[in-house]
Amino acid sequence: MGIKILTEHINVPGIETLEVYRKHGxxxxxxxxLKTMTPDEVVEEVKTSGLRGRGGAGxxxxxxxxxxxxxxxxxxxxxxxxxxxxxxTFKDRYFMxxxxxxxIEGMITSSYALGANTSxxxxxxxxxxxxxxxxxxxxEAYAAGLLGKNILGxxxxxxxxxxxxxxxxxxxxETALLESLEGKRGNPRNKPPFxxxxxxxxxxxxxxxxxxxxxxxxxxxxxxxxxxxxxVGRSTGTKLFSCxxxxxxxxxxxxxxxxxxxxxxxxxxxxxxxxxxxxLKAVVPGGSSVPILPANLITKxxxxxxxxxxxxxxSDGGFVSGSMLGSGAFIVFxxxxxxxRNTWNYARFYHHxxxxxxxxCREGTGWMEKVLHRIxxxxxxxxxxxxLVSVAKQIEGNTICPLGDAAAWPVASAIRHFRxxxxxxxxxxxxxxxxxxxxxxxxxxxxx
Amino acid sequence: MLPETADDNYKMAETINEIKFSDAGMAEIxxxxxxxxxxxxxxxxxxxxxxxxxxxxxxxxPQVMDKIAEILNIQPIEVYEVATFYTMFxxxxxxxxxxxxxxxxxxxxRGADQMIEMIKDxxxxxxxxxxxxxxxxxxxxECLASCGTGPMLQVREKFYESIDSEEKxxxxxxxxxxxxxxxxxxxxx
Numbered sequence: 001m002g003i004k005i006l007t008e009h010i011n012v013p014g015i016e017t018l019e020v021y022r023k024h025g026x027x028x029x030x031x032x033x034l035k036t037m038t039p040d041e042v043v044e045e046v047k048t049s050g051l052r053g054r055g056g057a058g059x060x061x062x063x064x065x066x067x068x069x070x071x072x073x074x075x076x077x078x079x080x081x082x083x084x085x086x087x088x089t090f091k092d093r094y095f096m097x098x099x100x101x102x103x104i105e106g107m108i109t110s111s112y113a114l115g116a117n118t119s120x121x122x123x124x125x126x127x128x129x130x131x132x133x134x135x136x137x138x139x140e141a142y143a144a145g146l147l148g149k150n151i152l153g154x155x156x157x158x159x160x161x162x163x164x165x166x167x168x169x170x171x172x173x174e175t176a177l178l179e180s181l182e183g184k185r186g187n188p189r190n191k192p193p194f195x196x197x198x199x200x201x202x203x204x205x206x207x208x209x210x211x212x213x214x215x216x217x218x219x220x221x222x223x224x225x226x227x228x229x230x231x232v233g234r235s236t237g238t239k240l241f242s243c244x245x246x247x248x249x250x251x252x253x254x255x256x257x258x259x260x261x262x263x264x265x266x267x268x269x270x271x272x273x274x275x276x277x278x279x280l281k282a283v284v285p286g287g288s289s290v291p292i293l294p295a296n297l298i299t300k301x302x303x304x305x306x307x308x309x310x311x312x313x314x315s316d317g318g319f320v321s322g323s324m325l326g327s328g329a330f331i332v333f334x335x336x337x338x339x340x341r342n343t344w345n346y347a348r349f350y351h352h353x354x355x356x357x358x359x360x361c362r363e364g365t366g367w368m369e370k371v372l373h374r375i376x377x378x379x380x381x382x383x384x385x386x387x388l389v390s391v392a393k394q395i396e397g398n399t400i401c402p403l404g405d406a407a408a409w410p411v412a413s414a415i416r417h418f419r420x421x422x423x424x425x426x427x428x429x430x431x432x433x434x435x436x437x438x439x440x441x442x443x444x445x446x447x448x
Numbered sequence: 449m450l451p452e453t454a455d456d457n458y459k460m461a462e463t464i465n466e467i468k469f470s471d472a473g474m475a476e477i478x479x480x481x482x483x484x485x486x487x488x489x490x491x492x493x494x495x496x497x498x499x500x501x502x503x504x505x506x507x508x509x510p511q512v513m514d515k516i517a518e519i520l521n522i523q524p525i526e527v528y529e530v531a532t533f534y535t536m537f538x539x540x541x542x543x544x545x546x547x548x549x550x551x552x553x554x555x556x557x558r559g560a561d562q563m564i565e566m567i568k569d570x571x572x573x574x575x576x577x578x579x580x581x582x583x584x585x586x587x588x589x590e591c592l593a594s595c596g597t598g599p600m601l602q603v604r605e606k607f608y609e610s611i612d613s614e615e616k617x618x619x620x621x622x623x624x625x626x627x628x629x630x631x632x633x634x635x636x637x
Contacts (some may be wrong), residue, residue, distance in 0.1 A: 075485075087552045087591040118485075125498060125536045126548075126592050128605045161483040166494045166534025169590065183493035185533040201488055244554040244595035251596045288553055288591075329595070331554050345553045349590050355533075 002256030003230060005218045005238045006211065010098045016133065018140040021101040027146060029109045029217035034154035037220070042113035046216060048224030050236035055081055055172070055209030056287060056327040058311050062224075067196040068114055069204040077205040078116040080107060080213050081177055082123040082130075085169040087288035087349060088329030091240035092210040094252045096123075096130050100137035104160065106213035108146060109220055111158050114206055118159045122181050124171070125164045134162045169353035173401045174207040176355065187355050188401035209327075211240055232258035235310035239328050241270075246334035248272035261285075261307040261314075262299040264330075271332065278334040282417075285314050286326020288346050289406030291413030292339070293323050319413065336438050340425050343414040344372035350407030361404040364395040368411055375422060378429030385422050389415055467515040473503045473631070477519065490520050493530055497537055502604075502631045506546060507538035535589065543578040543585040545624050548602040552591040555598030559612055563599040564588055566617055583625060604629070 014020035021027070033042050047062030068076060080103065084092040096103055103121070111119045123131050138160055141147045149157050163181055165171050171180045175189035178200050199205020215237060219227045228236045235257040244250050247265070249272035255264070265280065266273045274280050283298040284290060299307055302321035307313050314325045333342070351365035368391055371384050392408035399405070415422060421439045425432040432439075469477065476499050480492040496516055497508060504512050508531055510524075517524040531537045538546065549564055564575075567586055571579050578585040594600045597609035603624065611617050 084593045085591060088554050088595050089591075090593040090595050093593045120483075124593070125494065125534070126589075126602060128498065129607070132605075163480075163483070163491075164495050164498060166497065166530075167536035167589070168534050180494065181491060182488070183490040183530065185530055201485060242595060244598065245557040329554075331557070331595070333557065337557060342553055342556070345551075345556055349552055352590060 002254075002259070003238065004254050005227075005230075006095065006102065006214055006240060007099075007252075007254040010095070015099050016101070016137065018101060018137070018144055021099070025221075026101055027105050027108075029220040030105060030112075030146060031152060033109045033112055033220050034152055034156050039113045039115055042109065042216075042220060045219050045224040046113070049215075049219045049227035050224075050231075050234060051212065051215055051219065051227065052235070052311065053209060054211035054215070054239065054328070056086065056289070058325065061208060061212050064196070064208070065114060065206060067194070068206055069197045070115065071204070075118065075201075075203050076114055076116045077200045077203055078107065078111045078114050078119040078213075079174075079177065079181065079200060079205055079207045080119070080121040080210055081172060081174065081207050082121050082127070082210050083165055083172040083177055084127075084210070084327075085124055085172050086327050086329055087346070088244055088284065088331040089242050089287050089327045090244075091242045091252045091328060093127055093130060094242075095210060095214065095240065096127075097133055100130075100134045101141070102214050102217070103134070103210055104137055104141050104147075106216045107160055108141075108151070108158055110206075110208070110213050110216050111160075112156055113216075116206075117157050118161075120181060120200070121160070121162045122171070122177050123162055123164055125166045128164060131162050131164050138162070168355075169349075170355045170401070170403055173403065176401065177207060178205065185355070187357050188403075190400055230256055232308065232310050233312060235312060235325075239309075239325075241309070241328040241330050243271050243330045243332070245332035246275050246278065246337065247332045248275050255309060257308075257310045259309045260299075261309060264309055265299070265332065271330070274332065274334050276334070278336065280332065281335045281337055282333040282339065284323075284329070284331040284333075284410070286324045287329035288331070288349065289402075289409055290324040290326045291319055291322070291409050292342075292417065293321075293413075294417045297321050297417070298323075319409070320416075323413070335440065336436075338376075338438055339414050339418040339421050340372070340376050340432075343411055344369065344376045346410045347372045347407070350403065354403060354407070358399040358404065360395045360398040361407065364391050364404070365407045367391050368407070372411070375425050376432075378425075378433040380422075380426035380429065382426060384426065385415060385419065463511045467504070467511050469499070469503055469515075470631075473499050481520075490522055490526070493520060493527065494534070496520070497527075497531060497534075501537060506542045506544075506604075506629075507540060538587075541578075542587075543582050544629060545583060545603050545627070546585045546587050547624075548587050548589045548592070550590070550592045550594065550598060550600055550602075551588040554591070554595035555600065558598045560599040563611060563617060566614060570617070570621065584621075 009024045051061045052058045168186045170176045171186040176186040180186040195205040264270045280295040284292045301316045311325045316322045347369040351369040354361045354365045356362045392412040395404040396408040424439045480495040484491040513527040514524045517527045600609040
């Protein structure tokens with residue numbers, strides 16, 4: 001049992017109410033920051049903490065905050081990215097649903113640090129029931145003087161609103177999110193200018209993930225130096241992992257960064273092992289965009305060292321033998337899962353979600369989907385595997401936003417690690433299309 | 449979606465005056481508009497489209513979209529271009545309950561593909577179709593942030609999770625047949 005920063009009180013009955021939340025130490029960071037600290041001091045604490053963006057990119061949050069432009073007479077905005085749409089990720093939804101005040105507290109303290117007087121939580125439209133939970137909690141916070149004019153007599157004003165999306169994965173990309181928040185199609189913007197200079201309503205804006213913002217109160221209460229002591233190396237603090245797929249205990253787990261991957265998969269404290277007594281085949285450790293790793297490379301690095309649940313260890317070996325921590329969506333595959341089918345499924349997802357602005361992504365994702373579909377359904381050609389590799393390579397790095405990369409990586413990594421499975425599909429189309437057909441090494445077995 | 453002839457256009461212009469939001473719906477719209485700075489009212493378009501879809505039978509007709517344009521004082525094309533980008537907005541009539549079934553990877557690892565096939569068989573419809581009695585529309589969607597409890601589906605604002613057997617699916621469909629449509633923001637106020 002490691003330290004719990006985000007989920008310590010998450011199962012306390014009534015924690016979604018202001019009363020119970022405050023009884024468990026809620027909103028202390030607001031009192032401390034607004035009454036005893038300057039905004040810059042809060043930014044410094046977050047910098048010292050080493051907290052990294054929890055949405056997927058892992059960029060240091062304090063540094064992102066320090067880039068915010070502060071021209072005279074121009075409003076600044078803090079926008080919380082609650083557009084959680086990466087396949088495999090459901091930690092933010094779980095967190096907001098259970099303990100909405102934790103996010104609101106983080107929004108107030110963070111908005112104060114950035115000098116924002118209006119802040120928004122942009123939540124994916126499918127989570128309208130969570131929006132209502134947040135709005136109820138926000139109304140409680142207004143009534144208690146924690147939002148609105150002159151918060152707790154400090155002279156600081158903040159309005160906080162929740163805005164729903166309309167169903168578009170791309171709006172998790174920060175500039176697409178801002179377009180959407182302005183009531184437009186979610187087409188990502190060219191950078192520069194970065195949101196820190198020209199973001200929401202052409203004003204300086206910081207966009208942070210739910211979990212990032214929710215980590216700020218603990219840092220303010222306990223100092224950044226204390227936060228930095230948790231975890232390993234540059235992977236400081238705790239992280240929420242969304243665990244799904246063929247495991248005994250799917251769910252959200254908060255862990256101190258640095259737990260060995262093997263322990264994380266097999267310990268009853270976390271995933272609880274592979275379901276139905278089956279064998280582990282592969283893991284996608286950070287959401288559908290990150291490279292898939294076969295069983296032997298997820299628990300150990302190529303050099304034979306234990307792989308740990310940290311940003312550095314999960315990416316050890318680069319894309320040749322490593323992956324990424326990403327958003328912390330840990331998707332586990334048992335021995336009966338077909339990698340070709342899964343790769344096609346993800347390719348379809350990215351094709352569906354491509355906004356269509358950049359040709360390599362718009363055309364390339366469709367092309368990959370089509371080729372993978374024909375391999376999966378028994379019409380693959382010998383040259384299709386190389387074709388997929390070539391298309392993926394030509395999307396990667398050639399688009400305005402990272403959706404192109406996100407679409408290319410799962411395809412490229414699946415072929416890198418499971419090429420023989422793709423070849424088997426192409427060489428044995430009749431067997432491959434039978435229901436439940438799975439390639440296992442040299443011998444394909446077909447389940448009854 | 450758009451009027452094809454001048455006559456259609458004329459008819460549409462007549463019906464737009466008949467599109468009337470409920471008082472609660474209108475209050476909700478005004479509340480969302482008030483969240484944005486002056487001159488940035490258009491920002492509220494997505495929440496307004498959600499309210500409209502809830503008020504007018506689960507889909508956005510051209511007339512409803514034109515009404516939204518009128519409320520926001522923008523051109524109708526600005527509403528159409530947004531409505532067509534986001535998957536939650538239905539641009540054709542739908543059944544009473546739209547079954548938005550997750551079809552993305554993590555749910556498929558736990559049997560979502562098979563669940564979608566079962567729904568098709570049981571309701572005798574294909575993806576995107578509505579049952580003859582107008583009760584259900586099947587609309588497979590991408591990841592709904594419920595991967596730990598798949599297979600799952602969404603109907604309006606509710607998630608129905610861990611539908612991992614035929615019995616649970618039957619039970620769910622039976623429950624839905626006896627479920628009335630609610631507009632949730634009415635209670636929120």
